[in-house]
Amino acid sequence: MDLSRRDFLKATGLTSVGLALAGLGLDMPTVKAAAREFKLKGAREFTSICHFCACGCGVIGYVKDDKLINLEGASDSPINRGALCSKGLGYGQIPNSKERPTKPLYRAPGSDHWEEIGWDEAIDKSAKALKKARDENWKQTEVIDGQTVDVHRTDAIGFIGGSQINNEECYQNIKMARALGVIYIDNQTRVCHATTPPAMNAAFGRGAMTNPWGDLKNTKLIWIEGSNLAECHPMGLKNVMKAKEQGAKIVHVDVRYTRTSKIADHFFQLRPGHRYRFPRSYHQLYYYE
Ligand code: SF4
Numbered sequence: 573m574d575l576s577r578r579d580f581l582k583a584t585g586l587t588s589v590g591l592a593l594a595g596l597g598l599d600m601p602t603v604k605a606a607a608r609e610f611k612l613k614g615a616r617e618f619t620s621i622c623h624f625c626a627c628g629c630g631v632i633g634y635v636k637d638d639k640l641i642n643l644e645g646a647s648d649s650p651i652n653r654g655a656l657c658s659k660g661l662g663y664g665q666i667p668n669s670k671e672r673p674t675k676p677l678y679r680a681p682g683s684d685h686w687e688e689i690g691w692d693e694a695i696d697k698s699a700k701a702l703k704k705a706r707d708e709n710w711k712q713t714e715v716i717d718g719q720t721v722d723v724h725r726t727d728a729i730g731f732i733g734g735s736q737i738n739n740e741e742c743y744q745n746i747k748m749a750r751a752l753g754v755i756y757i758d759n760q761t762r763v764c765h766a767t768t769p770p771a772m773n774a775a776f777g778r779g780a781m782t783n784p785w786g787d788l789k790n791t792k793l794i795w796i797e798g799s800n801l802a803e804c805h806p807m808g809l810k811n812v813m814k815a816k817e818q819g820a821k822i823v824h825v826d827v828r829y830t831r832t833s834k835i836a837d838h839f840f841q842l843r844p845g846h847r848y849r850f851p852r853s854y855h856q857l858y859y860y861e
Pocket of ligand 1: 622623624625626627628629652655656657658659660661804805806807808
């Protein structure tokens with residue numbers, strides 16, 4: 573008989589499963605009839621990132637019948653290595669939530685309620701309002717230092733973007749804002765990182781994070797100031813905990829005692845309203861009233 577190794581394993585495997593099920597008083601047709609279909613069978617898989625916090629954890633989503641049926645951490649992401657925090661996991665519920673508006677909502681001037689409108693109507697209304705504001709407030713020229721110069725801009729419109737949108741979306745957004753003559757352009761960074769970019773610019777010449785999350789695990793001292801990393805960036809904390817396992821000291825300086833303070837070796841609580849002088853070494857933290 574010509575039997576390959578694979579055929580042999582299949583046959584013996586099935587036989588032993590069959591015998592085991594028979595021992596339990598079950599027969600294969602009954603088991604097959606009761607078996608549920610694999611949940612992800614036939615689903616389209618896509619990769620993305622969790623948009624909740626600046627960790628930017630990798631996620632894998634599965635879509636079936638136009639519905640997101642599963643979301644899980646991407647195991648090859650160096651940030652989260654397959655894990656997701658509760659916010660990232662909860663993210664999977666948003667697309668299918670009944671609470672989530674799926675159509676544009678419009679509130680007419682003076683009205684006290686929102687009404688559903690179609691996408692074409694919403695885009696049309698937005699475009700007309702944008703053009704009206706721009707045309708009514710267009711500045712062709714301006715006098716600067718006694719000289720009339722062409723400025724081609726409007727001061728009536730501001731543009732705000734998110735901090736988690738990708739490069740292509742940023743490119744499109746900024747192109748649109750500039751083409752409209754908008755000069756007041758901002759994004760979430762100003763709100764979330766008002767103090768970070770100036771400090772990082774001074775220290776490293778660049779306002780954005782200069783190293784990947786994974787680098788944290790290689791350090792010997794981690795100083796966390798004014799942040800509740802444990803709850804705000806849980807997957808980033810994994811690297812801090814790895815560093816701690818390897819002997820690093822964790823220092824937390826904050827006005828509140830949080831879960832981050834709990835995992836720190838040293839917690840220094842600041843009292844709002846007092847002037848502090850920071851120490852040359854973390855052993856010497858003290859404050860002046
Ligand atoms: S840490 Fe949590 S909220 Fe932040 S990106 Fe990862 S899964 Fe999302």
